[in-house]
Amino acid sequence: MPRSLLSAPKSSILAPRIGTIETSMMRRVYLDNNATTPVLPEVLEAMRPYFGEHFGNASSIHHHGQETRAAVERARESVAALLGCRASEVVFTSGGTEADNLAIFGLTRSGDHVITSTIEHHAVLNACKHLAAKGCEVTYIPVDGRGLVDPADVKHAVRPNTKLITIMFANNETGVVQPVAEIGEIAAEADIYFHTDAVQAAGKIAIDVNKIGCDLLTISSHKFHGPQGVGALYVRKGTQLEPMLYGGSHERSRRAGTENVPGIVGLGKAAELAVAGFERGDDLKMAVARDHLERELLSIEATGLNGEGAPRVPNTTNIYFDSIAGEALVIALDLKGLAVSTGAACSSGAIEPSHVLLAMGLGPDRAKASIRFSLGKQNMAEDVDFALALIPETVSRLRDLSPVYRSVFSK
Numbered sequence: 001m002p003r004s005l006l007s008a009p010k011s012s013i014l015a016p017r018i019g020t021i022e023t024s025m026m027r028r029v030y031l032d033n034n035a036t037t038p039v040l041p042e043v044l045e046a047m048r049p050y051f052g053e054h055f056g057n058a059s060s061i062h063h064h065g066q067e068t069r070a071a072v073e074r075a076r077e078s079v080a081a082l083l084g085c086r087a088s089e090v091v092f093t094s095g096g097t098e099a100d101n102l103a104i105f106g107l108t109r110s111g112d113h114v115i116t117s118t119i120e121h122h123a124v125l126n127a128c129k130h131l132a133a134k135g136c137e138v139t140y141i142p143v144d145g146r147g148l149v150d151p152a153d154v155k156h157a158v159r160p161n162t163k164l165i166t167i168m169f170a171n172n173e174t175g176v177v178q179p180v181a182e183i184g185e186i187a188a189e190a191d192i193y194f195h196t197d198a199v200q201a202a203g204k205i206a207i208d209v210n211k212i213g214c215d216l217l218t219i220s221s222h223k224f225h226g227p228q229g230v231g232a233l234y235v236r237k238g239t240q241l242e243p244m245l246y247g248g249s250h251e252r253s254r255r256a257g258t259e260n261v262p263g264i265v266g267l268g269k270a271a272e273l274a275v276a277g278f279e280r281g282d283d284l285k286m287a288v289a290r291d292h293l294e295r296e297l298l299s300i301e302a303t304g305l306n307g308e309g310a311p312r313v314p315n316t317t318n319i320y321f322d323s324i325a326g327e328a329l330v331i332a333l334d335l336k337g338l339a340v341s342t343g344a345a346c347s348s349g350a351i352e353p354s355h356v357l358l359a360m361g362l363g364p365d366r367a368k369a370s371i372r373f374s375l376g377k378q379n380m381a382e383d384v385d386f387a388l389a390l391i392p393e394t395v396s397r398l399r400d401l402s403p404v405y406r407s408v409f410s411k
């Protein structure tokens, strides 16, 4: 009987162990949940009717439309409960990227100044880069060696024309949690909009928009066991937001286009399950499993933790294995059935050191020797054991092939 990391339901009629795919060929363990997570069986069950019997357009006034409209509004309540906001403040989008773009482009005009950080996800970073074309200026706040933004730096960067501060809640590569409540206070005092990309925080740590003091907040369904291609932007009541898409008056004219009803229903269910998970203490159990994995990996020589000393979400650990090419380790582990990542999924494929780790002061070699391990609710205690049985021997085999490592570390 597999030991569950969490007290989440252990099996379902759909798949006894989703995310841990057993084939006749080999066992596969997935520890790349910051890239995407498997849809939980309950989420799939909640979505299923909206592909079939309940197919109406949520804008139609007949029975079929009313049915899907009700489902969308129930999902909006569930997302609002996850974030501590009103349902009317939730705007459904096609995902985290669109929500980040809507926040950034929806608030800014030519001549505005925007403050962000050097470690944002590319959905924010590249949107901010594009703001120059719109006649806006952007200040990029650096981070310290732990990966943390200093709120004092944010305060000093404020100008008379600063319109928006956009700083992420939790980093996707390191899991480091930023001092968002302090930044929210600075924004409120200076009367500046504050947006936070909470894609990697949602479902992992409790979020309350009023405690953070943010005006806008992004979440993405597929990062916490909902389906891909759907997300939401929290928009505080009274915020003047220009839409990016023009069309029908969907989402109170903040996001035109027929709603992705099955996706939205899935997001709502994932939000409900996340809230229930916090009540069961899933986050604490996740941290215990992550800490065990981390402790064992750090006992391998010439390794270290990226984000040491900073608060982090409970599922993520990012570790450097000196003199190893991260990509080579990812590939070697994948051949043995373990899926991990060198960091942002978008930068995998191109062997560029992570902009997040470089911003934290790592040299390019150490940045490229870093691996992200991220747990999900589907993972079992056995999955961590499986990883721990593979990684030390794989690291030492790769190091045996490395002349640099042999000359520096071997006697």
Ligand SMILES: *Cc1c(COP(=O)(O)O)cnc(C)c1O
Residues within 6 Å of the ligand: 034, 094, 095, 096, 097, 098, 100, 121, 123, 168, 170, 171, 172, 197, 199, 200, 220, 221, 222, 223, 229, 230, 231
């Ligand atoms: C994944 C991710 C996004 C993008 O969300 P999508 O729904 O995949 O577009 C944005 N920000 C962070 C921090 C992420 O991890």
